[in-house]
Amino acid sequence: MAAAIPLSLLVLLLLGPGGWCLAEHPRDSLREELVITPLPSGDVAATFQFRTRWDSELQREGVSHYRLFPKALGQLISKYSLRELHLSFTQGFWRTRYWGPPFLQAPSGAELWVWFQDTVTDVDKSWKELSNVLSGIFCASLNFIDSTNTVTPTASFKPLGLANDTDHYFLRYAVLPREVVCTENLTPWKKLLPCSSKAGLSVLLKADRLFHTSYHSQAVHIRPVCRNARCTSISWELRQTLSVVFDAFITGQGKKDWSLFRMFSRTLTEPCPLASESRVYVDITNYNQDNETLEVHPSPTTTYQDVILGTRKTYAIYDLLDSAMINNSRNLNIQLKWKRPPENGYIHYQPAQDRLQPHLLEMLIQLPANSVTKVSIQFERALLKWTEYTPDPNHGFYVSPSVLSALVPSMVAAKPVDWEESPLFNSLFPVSDGSNYFVRLYTEPLLVNLPTPDFSMPYNVICLTCTVVAVCYGSFYNLLTRTFHIEEPRTGGLAKRLANLIRRARGVPLL
């Protein structure tokens, strides 16, 4: 490395700003980032992001040397011709009303959505295989994804990365609301990090603290991005995000104080040596506004203000690599009111087929200001086949959360920022211009009680005895009441047969 950088600088000096020479740059890089946001409710949210970027054509076969990019995922991309992959595991529910809008919300349970390359011929087969492989990689029950919980949205879930066409035929989306997330999912996720949990921000990822929170969401996003400003070639970007919300009421006895150690029972000592950028952002916007006498220790080396997601925010920046200031911003505190859907919109409805595919209802609607929109769906509770009940049928059956994707007008015009340079938490969703920002919200999953037979012993006894009685009694009765008699020898010839034929057609007794 040390030799390579001067060499590339030399080349740069010699050849001027030629774009092709960027290929000589380090082909992969790692940025890590932690954002700590005191939430309006007094709780504290911590969002980790680790971004590995690799300037390589993974689609081509023959890539065998992996450095920072995890090999398991890289092979996945080439084998299944992925264009984008988004996988999240979430325990808990992001309470937008009290916590403000999230950087990146995820539905409770597991969510997986994938865009395949248009070279894939059998998308469903690839999807099935992919979910099984991911199931193994992340120790999760993703293998339960099948056609009954997979949909192909047509309006939402557009690609987040580079995409030439958006034929939704190559998109698959599935949610498993019942998936429980625990350390067994966290460990493989941490292993994908270049520094694992040995150094850098990832030392804070102690399982016993992370799972002591109100909300836990970890995700993996893979997408192609532009390699340079002119977008002449693509790079692959892997983002690993992890969001937790600490309950200040319980951990801080109602006070708003927090510290890294109190939250994670660890402090940061050294940056990850492989990272090109390692920073901690602390949202100090509200401190200034409310004139609260709050201090941040140590005093930030840098602060930065910017407009993200519609509001102006101030962040204190702690750079673990050096103390240079990097300007970042992000914002919160956006209230969403649901309104009546206007007349013209886009509605896509794909009815379910029992045991084959789920319902899909997509509505593209424009919400008037200060209104409440209620979308209700009538359903009836059906009796399942008796083998289809889960071992705990009285727990109920989950209905996946619904998704709200919105382009919200920003209150403050954001200035265009360099996408490569902006903080990671601000650059997941592509922004077309500064006047809008994108949010995606999920509702909570629904637990529905279906009519459940009594599976206890009396029920079994009744079922069995009824079956036995029905079978035995029915056959015996049939046998015993049947009259046996000898067929008359066939008399008569063709005429009678013809007559019988006609009689059969008329429905009268045969001769």
Next chain:
Amino acid sequence: MTSDSCGPSSRLYLAAPDQLGLLSSGCGATCLPPGRCTAGPTLLGAAPSGLPNPLTSCRLHQHRPPSSRPLLWARAPSALDMRAGASVSGTGSAGERGSPGLTGAACGHRGGDWRRERVRRWERVRSRAALPRHGPPVGPGSPARARPPRAAPQRAAVVRTGLGEAGTRGPWTRAAGGPMRGPHRGPGPLQLLAPLRLLAPFRSCPLEALRISGPGLALGSGVPMQDSGFSVLSYVAGIAWFLALVFPPLTQRTYMSENAMGSTMVEEQFAGGDRARAFARDFAAHRKKSGALPVAWLERTMRSVGLEVYTQSFSRKLPFPDETHERYMVSGTNVYGILRAPRAASTESLVLTVPCGSDSTNSQAVGLLLALAAHFRGQIYWAKDIIFLVTEHDLLGTEAWLEAYHDVNVTGMQSSPLQGRAGAIQAAVALELSSDVVTSLDVAVEGLNGQLPNLDLLNLFQTFCQKGGLLCTLQGKLQPQDWTSLDGPLQGLQTLLLMVLRQASGRPHGSHGLFLRYRVEALTLRGINSFRQYKYDLVAVGKALEGMFRKLNHLLERLHQSFFLYLLPGLSRFVSIGLYMPAVGFLLLVLGLKALELWMQLHEAGMGLEEPGGAPGPSVPLPPSQGVGLASLVAPLLISQAMGLALYVLPVLGQHVATQHFPVAEAEAVVLTLLAIYAAGLALPHNTHRVVSTQAPDRGWMALKLVALIYLALQLGCIALTNFSLGFLLATSMVPAAALAKPHGPRTLYAALLVLTSPAAMLLGSLFLWRELQEAPLSLAEGWQLFLAALAQGVLEHHTYGALLFPLLSLGLYPCWLLFWNVLFWK
């Protein structure tokens, strides 16, 4: 068996042995003068498993004419065996199906020696056939048609007349083809009744007379006329069974069925007694100041203990002023705070609710709720969200909140939608405390329309009562310790009766009662502060609640393991549905027996009318129009139903008219209109009997009573299935009068009895019994006042909560009762 074998001319002469006295005692065929026998097979529930050897007990005589239509039966022995066996078993099962007492299968012989027996039997048949009564004897040369002889012993096994063996030899059965005729019919379900039809009396009881309402009812043809003794026995058995429910073999110890709540024990750490009292004081002060629920204070306090707080406003105009609670146009606000369980997606929740009425009771409950919320908020083990709900206008607020939570509107409540939800509610506990210290905790389980929570919820409460050493009561009664002696069960009987009365009322006894409609298991805990020495403070109550919530928090599924239908003679004893249902079954049997008896009388009377000479020989089926015209019953039925409808609709609808013309308030108007319409129904018989035109007055009232009996039995049966207490109470009171009512005999006595057991009188009586059991007897005037109030409450609760007692009584039982009144004054 196919219908060929029971053709029109086959005749069976049946006799049954003495060993079957058990069966015949209650329902033995009443053999009237020879040749006027009205008995067929009897129908009784006794299981004839111990029947004696069928070959000695069953006799059979049969004549068959040679079949006119030659059939080619199999002559091979194997085929014949098969066929004969077939007929034996087939008819045996048919007999079982048709009448339980007729389990002729016991007569079946399946052994290898059946053929020898058959030969012997066949000889007997032939010897009897030498005395032909009707039709030419069957020649011995047609064994292929010999299935009926094999079948008959099965059917005949349990038939006996009251005159003993000798009297049974009469020709009192004959085969009747009727609708079963037809050679190509398959063995359909109707044919199961064929053997019964074979047993119909031959000469004097032609089957046609039975066909008043179709052939399916022919199974009633064996009931004798004078079996009132059995009816009395059945009634007494029903009552005795119910009384016996409190004795240990029938009442069982409660036990925790739910695995998730059973083995784990939790340690309660609630210590916020002072905090609870402080909250309660503040709440009471704010409430006194504002005169209503201090919404802002509650919101602030809940938020300060770390809950997500929401409010819901609602308003409701009652159908008429509620004098008991002094409210008419109601508007209020519910406040609820949600404790969000960490790392849960708000799919499940528990509810702790405190209903606040207009008076300033229940402040301590609010205080305890807030203190518990503060304590719960600091814990990390919650897996379900917990909703702390304070409702205004007690049950009205609860109803508004529940409807909004489930996004339904069933009672016309206007309310704002809920902003915060917490998934499916798994269980709810309502709390009512009016003092800082309590001597005991009373638990109420009876909900709307008699619904009960899962027994495990009660077991849970009982567990923590015992653990915390709390004194817990049920129906305000202390728990008997000793169930082996007589005292315990007698005390249990009091509790049981109180529970039956409460459940029968169908009222929600506490705000938990409204949760049950949404399949949320719920109960109400009431703190009682009496003069007892030893008292418990709020910490003890709070610890019990904490323990209950922590265990409910463990639930993986909804409570479903334990009983949903039970009676409670004590907190630690219960009676399951399988054990208490026979009580009401016995009572309903009386109605069934009476109906069957009437049926027989009707058909006999019809015969007397139509066949005065008792014409011998196979008679031609008479057209059904010769029976009692059902059309003549339409008028009384319609009129009584119309009275019921008027009773249901008019009081509320006509209250304004009434207040304009009479100096009464709306509530009084409703109650008085109710009583007036109710009493007006009694004048009906004098009007309706003219409408009914029939040549046979006896048959008229009999038919009406028959219909009324069946109607009543059906109604009571359905009610007892859903709300046992109500069904049992109604059956206890209405059955004797219904069974006795007839236009002859001591009419005044009958009328008095009927009036005393009418639904309204029963309500009055229940009130007296209720207060008597609570050891707070009522004077007559008080009772009357309470009765009027109860009427108004019943109507109100139907409109505000959807209680079903009022429509049930006015649309179902009152018209039915009017029918009996009609019968009584039949001219």
